[in-house]
Amino acid sequence: MKNLYFLLILTLFSIGNIQSQCTYGVELYDTFGDGWNGSSLTIKVNGVSVLTGLTIASGAGPEYFSFDVNTGDVITAVYTAGSWPEENQYIVYDADNVQIFIDGGDGSAPAATATIGTANCSACPTPSLLGVTGLGDTQATLQWGSTATEWNIEWGNDGFSLGGGILINTTDHPYLLTGLSASTSYDFYVQAVCGPGLTSTWAGPFTFTTGACPASEVCTYNLNMTDAGNSWNGANITVLQDGVSLGTYTVSGGGANYATVNICEGSLIELVWSSGMYDNECIFDMTDPYGNIIYSFPQGGAPDAGTFFSFTSSCVPPACPSPLSLNAFNITDVSAQLSWTETGDATMWNVEYGALGFTLGTGVSVSHITDIPCSLTGLIPGMTYSFYVQSDCDADGTSTWVGPFTFTMGNPPLDNPSACEMGYDIPDGDCEDFIIEVDGVGGSQLGTDSYVKEVRLIATHTFDQDLVFTLTSPNGVTVVLSQQHGGGGDNYGVIDGSCTQYTSFKMDALTAISLGAAPFNGEFIPDGDFADFNDGSDPNGMWDLQACDMMNTDLGTLEFIQIIFGTFGTEAEILSYSFPEQTGPAVIDPVERTIDIEVDWEADITNLVATFTLSTGATAEIGGINQTSGLTANDFSGTVTYTIIAEDGVTSHDWTVNVTLAEMPQGAICSWPLPLTLPVYGEAGTTEGFGDDYNNTMTCSSNFMTGDDIVYEFTIPVNGTLAGTMTASIGWIGMFVTNGCPDAGGSCVISKTSTGSTATFSGQPISPGTYFLILSNYAPPQNMDFEFDLVFTPDPGSVDVGILSPATEVQSCNFSDEELISMCVINNGGQTLATGDTIFIGYNVEGGADVLDTLILEYDVITGDSVCHVFSEFYDFSAIGEYEVNVWMEYEGDMFATNNTVTSAYIHYIPVGEYSGDTVTTASFPYTLDLTESYSSYYWYNADHTLTSTASTFEIDAYGWYYMDLVDFNGCAFIDSVFVDVPVSINSNEIKQIISIYPNPNNGEFSVKYESPVQYDVEVRITDVCGSMISEKTYKQTTIINERYDISSIAPGVYFVSVLANDHNTVVKMIVQ
Template identity: 45%
Template structure:
């Protein structure tokens, strides 16, 4: 019986009728098969079959053979569901001397095995022929007329595959056909202790065995397919280990990992040591069972281990409790839990040894990796407070590396390393002057590439490895404090020389570890991203508002502005934009490769909501006015763009526009000020003629608009207005212009303190009052492009005048 998918017949079954009677029901319980079953008939019996379908019947197939191995019926062949329904299979013809069935080999050792079979007739004598697997019958070794079933076959070679055949001898003149071959393998020669198995080969180690009730086997990997087994190995943190997947269905019993024979005669106090990872994250615990063969017999279930720790744990078992007469074996057995999958079992570093007085360190880790340094750390499993460390280029032979002796630092900082280089390190615990652990390692790590500046130099020639990936760090400084808070990544500009762009994909990772795909295998057989022309100005720009569309719709060499595969908004997690960004580049296939020639990350400041105000106006000086100015203030942010703003001047004689100045392309200065004024005003970025600013009653207004909306003669309006100042120099109130202000706000008199020629209209305190509010204006000394200051005032208490009434001529007061 077989199943194409390998999950058993899923409820399907075949019923066999012999001479009209249902004598048995057969099904493939699990796995792919083939599985053989037997039933008895007599000569002349009619054999019929009925198949009852379960789930996925098209996967089921079965064949029926007669006593001499000839196929008499088949159903379900070729992926077609079996159709037998009380179908005649055959009229049985039984040989006078039927062939033995159910050949098997048990109690297999290094040099022997018990061969057995099921007698189909009444024979009590059999012939056996055996030889190396694949031998031609007639060329093997034959044992004639044995009466032993099972038969103890001896004199075999270790770790050797054998075949055997059996023939029933019914009489001196009648024998059956030969049954077979049945294949088995003898055990390996015993290995000598001390013995260690790290499971580093990636497959079942030589001379080990794995089996179970369902056919599920132990696995050997560097990582697992889920989050419930160990995330890495115990030996070095980067190697392999053995594990079982408790989520596989059906759950297996007797899921066994069996060692070869191990000769412990050289050990005084032999013990078993191994490392177990069993982290139950919900549901029932899985259990690891240990069984021991002492050289004579098996001791089953001598210890049970049920873990619930997210880490490797060392387990030991003392073998001195047994009388060991010959090489031993050990079994690790798991009975999986039905209905749960959260407690896989992981196993590593099995040892048969003397008890360890100075255990080796474990759980290596590397952190704070830079281009020339790294911090290495480990877990001390004993009481050592000193360690030896040996490190070198990856793959170095121990004894040839650099050794640090008797360090007391854990973690330990390795310095003076080369950038972009793989290193290995080993660690040894020092328990006393005469006792040290074995070395543990290697653990491998890679230093970072020395970061390039942002923007990079032109044509840096950073190599992209063929059919491999590489990380290029980009050092960013002085770009705000929070991504998405006060700054965003606006653009990525790249030039990459690479043949066959379809081979290339790349992404960008922020200092906080957020990754965004830029481009993934685009460009077909075209070459390059950007132009390599020595200028590094014709690059590929990635921008969420790319005017040339998605990068996947572009064509090589992608000169222009394109939308990346990922979303730059993902970077906006309030993390610091400063630090090392990583350009991750992957060359997917052999032959075509390339270089990064230019990188630039362009950031854009996120500005707070605009709150630009008119902060100071000076309209009148002595004689011809040559120091007139208008000052805007952004609240102190500095360098605030003034695009889309316009300053408008109103003449109070008709309340109409007489000038308007676009501020597009201008920004406030670093202190937050922007000045328009006569040529003599050094701080002015926009100039107007001397004696141009009307003296009152007039108005200055700020709009978020364009000068084209305010041609000369336009009547005053509040549409799109942001701020205004209605001012004069002892002029009557212009009620119409006051409509530019919030209700109740006054017209300001530059001559309020009687010195209009030397004073301006200034917000006091500086920047106070808010938009379209003028109540905090007063006359003050002009300060274009700087903080406003009030005119000093003298004040005193009434006691000050006491002596003045009795002035003897010693007091004089002059007020300017």
């Protein structure tokens, strides 16, 4: 191995007898070239740490460390892994530079502990650190490290075999080797002579090349190589002197390499480029011994492969040296100061500047400058400039031009908000400060009477993870908005010309910016905390948005920025309120500060979690306990009072919340079952929402009852048998019949289950009485849709005659003044009703006179058959309304009398046709009213009920009420009305009015609620569909109406509530049931 240099120190000391001491070495490498990333190595000798915390801070290494050992010492190592340990490697060398141990590399991490071996120090250490100084064309001074006083040197042409060179024994150190040939490569070896017959091993070879000229004619040129990425990735530059290579140079394992090359006076120098993978990342310049740039290319300016530049070297100092260390500072949006370092005696200089990339000689010249620095003014904001400098040495002429040095002007102070889509560059691999001029904030102390509420940002970039955005207040407080988020995504916000789709940084946002994804359109919590700005300083002044691009090759621009300030609010209101278990929206009264809300009948009212929104910045407490929306549970079995504390921390209001349980659905439990009249065919329903009230601990104990269940009640009049079939939407279902409410401990009569979706039973004996049918299921989601049949077959000989019709409700839209009452009876028993048997029947209307008659059977009526009868008396049902009709029967031997009477509601109604909205608005006339449904005849009326049209459409030319009478193809009459209103223009002076009618639908009792921040005369009118006035009331100069109305005495139907205020009429349709 060539060119490995280790300092070996050999010390002999006595501890009873002679021991040898020497120096071992350890080298650290990183295969990726980015340092050890937190890993470290400790070297121990005989268990004692002699080297600790060894690491590579950056780059690929090697990093070399030495330590002293004695013969027989045990050497061990302890490795502590950081990130990417598989990139780490270390090698241990003995005193003779021989590798004795290696660990790591090849994708495997070094072991946590390792035994290196036992030290063995030679009595005559091998020389180290071979090198050459004073290299000329015919001589060289040989150097090495050694504690000996005598050495053997063997040298020869490059590559000679040891023993075949020229041998020299010398006590000179260093040693001047002469008689060499110019431009020739040589090797030399060194051996220490420690005494008679005691020599070290040979060290070497060290290779060197003699110069092409005497040392007095040699000078040093500098190569400065940097990279925008992590290396030149295979690219390199070869320097030729008169056609002979002086070396090949590159950047590897890091971002820079600074090299020197010795060049002879008056030689032809050629620079040769070999391309790599990412030539556009390479940056290069070459300077002469006096700091003049001979050649350079910037990032993205790498040459084509081959010789790209040649010149004749010169080691003679110029009569007028060029200045060095060009710089630009105090850069504003329109001015900059330029400086440089004078290397000679010049007191006057020339400057030429222009836009980035300008050709020297075409820029703006400023001559005979006598002051350093000099100021440039009148520059263009945001533009990138370059400048060159030349020293003027008077009689000695002028120096060569030095440069270019590049600088970018600041951008002018931005308004708040800024202009839309400004397009200001974010420099590649650098930072830019954007100054924002803020004034007019309604406060003078951040954190006391004002605060930063929101920052809105739009920026373009092709790799968001490169970007860091910070905001600094006029008082110098800096908060990080976003630090390298978004991966390889593009942009912050959306570029659409409107600047309305921005990235919004808000402390009360729901998502952290670190969890967002490009283009971050929406609201995000910044990385920093806006509360840091709250130091009592004035928010008005110059704010600084700094945009930093932390890597190269990706470009971006700032398009929009706005800082929004807030004042600490005094509002302490609940804006929205809900429970997952609610049956409908909460009724929020912002005047009384009350909330009424209904939850599902099965909800645990003692343990409910509310979701709510509050006034901006406000917080909520109950009894001094902080409340978190969607998280904090409370007992709502009684009235609960929230204390809402405003953002200012002073203002507060109490809000009361009243929670009620919804009415339990009929059929949920056996104390309120759904009624069944047998036989039943195709009865359909669902158990969802009925609750799991019966389970395997109840009557008919079965796991098939663990889901939601529904309960029906039916009556068996006589002895017989029962059959049933149920088909469900899911498997694992059950049908259960009990002879009493399971809550009271009834017995199980029938239990039929199925793992499939159909359950069937038949021929089940059953005796007279009241029974309950429970339907349930076992499998998730533990509710089901179902359809079932339930049929009772009476025993032969049983007698039961019952009323089949009329139903409990009979409706018609065209009852007349001469209507006949009819009824049907059915044989529910097992015995046939014989021809000639008599059934006594009768009825009355509204409890009036009884109408009696007899029904003599004209034929045998078998089980399940019915016979009907029409009474001969007329009754007047022509008036709109509801009539109670009571019907009864008697039959000798009837064993079951509970089905011998029926009370029926005969309802005469006028149906209301549905127009497409009960209020329409139009800004111009004529306007056409059109019905979407077809009718047999049409009658349109204007506001004074004058018939104006019989067509299917109606063209109107004025605002107000219009009415229609319709007849469908079944002869039923319909009526409806519509209000044609003027559209409300929305302007900055419009006052928002809140109008609500609740409940709606209702039973005739309802509340009218009206709110307005401005007092008006308000008129409330209630009309029917024909426009007839039901109620009218005026409220003088009011802002609030909250009044209960009672029109329950009127017939059910459709009505309209009109609220007129501020020349605006709002009409709400209301259903009275």
